[in-house]
Amino acid sequence: MFKNLLKLTDSYKVTHWPQYPSGTDYLYAYWESRGGLYPETVFYGLQYLLKEYLSTPITMKDIDSAQVRFERHFANSHLFNRDGWLYILKMYNGKLPVRIKAVPEGTIVPTRNVMMTVENTDPNVPWLTNYLETLLCQVWYPTTVATISREIKKDIKTYLEETGDVTGLPFKLHDFGFRGVSSVESAAIGGAAHLVNFMGTDTLPALDMAEEIYHEPSAGFSIPASEHSTITSWGEENEYAAFLNMVTQYGGHGSTGGGLYACVSDSYNIFDACEAWGTGVLRDAVREAPNMLVVRPDSGTPRVIVPQVIETLDSIAHNLDAGFGHTINDKGYKVLNDVRVIQGDGVNPDEIHCILEALKIRGWSADNIAFGMGGALLQKMDRDTQEFAFKASFISGRFGERDVFKSPVTDQGKRSKRGKLALVEKEGVLETVAQGDDNGADQLVTVFENGKVITDHTFAEIRERAEV
DSSP: OOOOGGGSSOGGGGGOTTTSOTTEEEEEEEEEEOOOSSSEEEOOOHHHHIIIIITSOOOHHHHHHHHHHHHHHHTOSSSSOHHHHHHHHHHHTTOOOEEEEEOOTTOEEESSSEEEEEEESSTTOTTHHHHTHHHHGGGHHHHHHHHHHHHHHHHHHHHHHHHSOGGGGGGSEEEOOGGGSSOHHHHHHHHHHHHTTOSEEOOHHHHHHHHHHHOOTTOOBOOOBOOHHHHHTTOGGGHHHHHHHHHHHHSOTTSOOOOEEEEEOOSSOHHHHHHHHTSHHHHHHHHHSSSEEEEEOOSSOHHHHHHHHHHHHHOBTTBTTOSOOEEEOTTSOEEESSEEEEEOSSOOHHHHHHHHHHHHHTTBOGGGEEEEEOHHHHTSOOTTTTTEEEEEEEEEETTEEEEOOOOOTTOGGGOOOOSSEEEEEETTEEEEEETTOSSSOOOOEEEEETTEEOOOOOHHHHHHHHOO
């Protein structure tokens, strides 16, 4: 339904082909983060757009369909550049005569630096460069998700280094975002972006994305877990029987163990539930099971509830023989015995930081907690979170050549770059310079040219570049 590339642009761009100076034969544009919430970004997701949309040659059917659409849309039969598209069909069998260069996916790029450039390779179609802006700009989404996920990873790593075992970092943030995004495609794109940084997900389309586009057969993992329906279906009076059933089903009796299983425990009273987990038959069953229980609170203010839950699981004031107890690790922080906690409600970067700080203040290791994040991970953002923009910066033709730029007096933050650009490394920091300057090797590599994907990144390579 949405694979006709001619229709994958903003309406007004259909009218741009005669607006460039007469005699134009070349247009060059770039893409960058002009600033935003974080000082650097994880470039990720372009390869999907190249393979899914730009690599499919246009057809006569596409052109005819676009002609009908635009005539109806504009109530005008002369605005559509039919001849231009027919030229591409005839001369290139429908393959796009453009070159796209980009920094390797997974690269950490400071804001206000070029990450991608686009230019036409045939002087007869300079208008094609910015016709593709709308679609290519959508790389803002996976780049932003990967950036947010990585910033959280950096924060969790800091607390693990101070209070616990950093080897557990890859599974500390689990993707719960599938139901909270706008489409299945968003779930796949955003979910895979999160997996650049972590290994835990419940967003299954992300696994197909990582495999089909980036050659990773198993990018993420999950564990057995309950939801409120499976617990409350037993009735309030039988909640603890439902808990015991979880241990029986997933505790791994008769297996070598080493796995995890999670049980939501706040259907009625999270503190009573934690006391039940730490008492009598339930506690004995949890202790004897080879796999480890993860208790999930799912309501309340996380920075308040999580420490209370952990401390209730640790010991029960009115029953000195109850609770799982704890050990002190080699960094002097407490680690629960036999059980862990995951917080999956109300989680965002700030709340994760506050939870970790609250635990540290109380002497608890970050080893005790993992996080599940949904809408705030895959949906609660927009293109302005990192202020992404795609701008033309160079043009040439019969009139000569000139730099192209904007510099609005009302907002100098929107001032764009001029000329043809390169991204070089200076003293370990990436910096945008004029193309051709003797400033080191250009980090921008050709990823797409004349209808063909030139560079094919693997997920493993991307993860290695993005590592904190």
